[in-house]
Amino acid sequence: MSAEVKKQIQLEIAHVLFIDIVGYSKLSINEQHAAVDELTQIVRATDQFQKADASERLIKIATGDGMALVFYTSPEAPVRCAIELSRALKDHPRLRLRMGIHSGPVSGVVDVTGQANLTGAGLNLAHRAMECGDAGHILLSKHVAEDLEEYEEWRPRLYDLGTCEVKHGVRVGIANLYDSEVGNPKLPKKLQAIKKHRSRVRWAEIAVALLMLAAITGAFVFLLRRPTRLALAIPEKSIAVLPFENLSEEKGNAYFADGTQSEIMTKLAGIGDLKVISRTSTAKYKSKPEDLKTVARQLGVATVLEGSVQKAGDRVRVNVQLIDARSDMHLWAKSYDRDLKDIFAVESGVAQEIADTLQAKLSPSQANALTAAPTRDTEAYDLFLKGEYQERQAESTENVEFFDRAETFYRQALARDPNFALAYARLANSRLNRHWFSNRLTSAQLEEVKSDIERALAIAPDLPDAYLALALFHYWGHRDYDSALRATDRAVELQPSNAISRQLRAAIYRRRGEWRRSLAEFERALELDPRDAGIPTEMGNAYLFLRRWNEAERALGRALALDPQNINAAYHLAQTYTNSTGDIQRARRASEGVQGAKGQVSPYGILISQMIREDVYLDVLERHFPDALRAWDEVPGNFRDERLRQLKARVGIQVLAGQNVAAKSECDQARVLLEAQLAERRPSDHTSASEVAWIYVCLGRNADALRIAREAAESMPIEKDALVGTYFLLGLAQIEAHTGQPEEAVKILRQLLTIPAGEYISVARLKIDPVWDPIRNDPGFQKLLSEPEPETVYK
DSSP states (O other): OOHHHHHHTOOEEEEEEEEEETTGGGSOHHHHHHHHHHHHHHHHTSHHHHHHHHTTOEEEEEOSSEEEEEESSOTTHHHHHHHHHHHHGGGOTTOOEEEEEEEEEEEEEEOTTSOEEEESHHHHHHHHHHHTOOTTOEEEEHHHHHHHTTSTTTGGGEEEEEEEEOGGGOEEEEEEEOOSSSSOOSOOHHHHHHHHHHHHHHHHHHHHHHHSGGGHHHHHHHHHTOOOTTGGGSOSSEEEEOOOEEOOSSGGGHHHHHHHHHHHHHHHHTOTTOEEOOHHHHTTSOSSOSOHHHHHHHHTOSEEEEEEEEEETTEEEEEEEEEETTTTEEEEEEEEEEEGGGHHHHHHHHHHHHHHHTTOOOOHHHHHHHHOOSOSOHHHHHHHHHHHHHHHHHHHHOOHHHHHHHHHHHHHHHHHOTTOHHHHHHHHHHHHHHHHHTOOOOHHHHHHHHHHHHHHHHHOTTOHHHHHHHHHIIIIIHOOHHHHHHHHHHHHHHOTTOHHHHHHHHHHHHHTTOHHHHHHHHHHHHHHOTTOTHHHHHHHHHHHHTTOHHHHHHHHHHHHHHOTTOHHHHHHHHHHHHHHHOOHHHHHHHHTTOTTOSOOSOOOOSSHHHHHOHHHHHHHHTTOHHHHHHTTOSOOOSOHHHHHHHHHHHHHHHHHTTOTTTTHHHHHHHHHHHHHHHHHHTTTOHHHHHHHHHHHHHTTOHHHHHHHHHHHHHHSOTTTOTTHHHHHHHHHHHHHHTTTOHHHHHHHHHHHTTSSOTTTOOHHHHHHOGGGGGGTTOHHHHHHHHSOOOOOOOO
16 A cells, blocks of 8 residues: 555544535436536635645545545635535536535545545535535534534524434434525425424324313413424523623723622522523623524523623612523513612622523522622622732733732722621632742742631631632642542532533542543533633543544634634644644644744643643654754843743753753753752652753763652652643653663553553654654564554543
8 A cells, every 4th residue: 555545544533525416317427427527627626625635635535426525624624615616606507516514533444446535424424414405505514513603704604404314314413504695595305394294293283282272372382482403402591691781981890890790690600400601601702792592502501691780989770681592582671770789689689580580499508699798898899899800811811910919909808898708719719820820829828828718618608619719729739639629529519500610620530530520520511611712622631631532633623713822722732633643744733823822831841842842842753953942042031930941941952852962051051040949849849850850861960860750750640640640650751761771661651551641642652752762772662662552541
């Protein structure tokens, strides 16, 4: 088999356009040949075909009465190609086409002619979607439609058609793509038949109901308001609270409108019988969106709350309206014109009205929480809301200044009301956020945080925010995952619709090595926060660890569709391509356009690729060492941390390039700074110890490098932390490979290949990573590369 054919049939997620000539079988042989030739010429003239074909990211499959185009570029490629074809057909009226599109896994096969061919769900579902249509239709699988809905360009062109039954009783969820210029807006004949059948059934039900006089009115109302097939999947008792519009003359009062919406949402999230969407997702929308049905469908809710807030002096006006998004019918609307001190009663009243309207069942404790006021001091509450506003800015930007402002407002609120439990909890949360993402707190400062949490719980023993802060304290402060899980469980119990608590529980399960539970909890968090790109990013990372490459690619693709500048998702997607197939060029493309975006990948320096920086390490994987060094040529400011980061990266690159002697000067500089840093932070800073080990390798101090790497690995075993523990163990293997310990290194690699460690270890990655060059010719390592990759075992 040729190398080109092998390349073509690699297992990947593909984006398939299936094209069929309608009425082909009724044509004469000559007419059939002419139709296929005409179609081929039109297809080859499209921009999408030419671009994909030129970059060798396209497979063409003839199907007799049409063709399948398998794109490996982007999910949009087959859609744009279909639109080009639809427009071109206006000049070819005799050629009638129907098209189907799906993205999914494909498996390569080699047919009897020795040519590459494909099979798999990606191809099959595109064909089945096409079979549901008539001439002119561009039908998309539900999966593709959901991905495209994330983009404003596609949303107005997509129309959900429910499900269509194809061969063998298989039901396929499909959407129709059309506008005034392309596609076919008519309901496909197959779905018309289903609609007529349902209509006959419905009228039969009405006829029976008419014979039962006592049930005439009830039956009529039932049929009139019967939900659509799409709505059946959405819980009746579900709501999204959209951002409240700030109508105050002072635009600086935006924090107050924001806080009012947040408090109502928080109260609703505590009702176990309701599904409440997180503010992270609702914040993506306007206060009053034009297409409410689409918004509700994207958020997975039946009802939407819109509102506005106007604050002037000591008076506040709150207008709210609850809307059934499926019928666009107002369920109720109310205006509250009150003194500022009555804002808590307004927030409680709105939440109670919603619960009553949606017939949500409340336990006694939930009913009490609904009416509880966080403080009686309105000025303290105003300061608290300003703190919340700054905290949200801090969490989205990781900017220390916003953390400072948030802490100042929280403390001012507590100075006015020392019994403000929620302010204590949120202050603790803010400081822990800063500790984990920006600046590490000292042991004494962590004890201050714990004291604030204990004070909050003493005042309000059932405060969900306090338990969430306690969970973060155990997790981020001390890596005590058992205690963190107990606190998180209580937070979820008190506030079932809190997506943050769900995400935290998922992260804790992952650290404990409970991967299936972790993924299930991330799924639940995603239901509550469907527009938060961070959740599919974390899910994709989990799938990456488990070496479930296709699922990792899909989750990370979704994350990037939600946030194209998500540097973490782009990094994990690049790792997925590198580790699954060794495709560095595809990994590079995954990172394009997100350099310099917010976020930080690999915040550790345990592994040499983390120390060098993951995007630069792509040059290292291709052995472009001069290019990698140039990426770190720029001398940073006089900040010690920035200079140290540069030195570590440059040393790492030169060690892998075999240029230890040339790197000696920079090694000596890095050693002085790192040893000083390690002395300051002992005994908890094992990351600096791992980095010192590489400096010792550079300086030829192999015994010291081995000793310190082993100490680091023993300090954080996988049993203690299933995530970071793999980093330390792999870090030890890397040092062993560079210090004459090939057997020990291979032993660790064999272990890591059988457990969740796919972020950095796979057979494909071992074959190309220069960190293993010192043991590349070792018989044990060569045997490892020649064997099939073992199954990843996890619980």
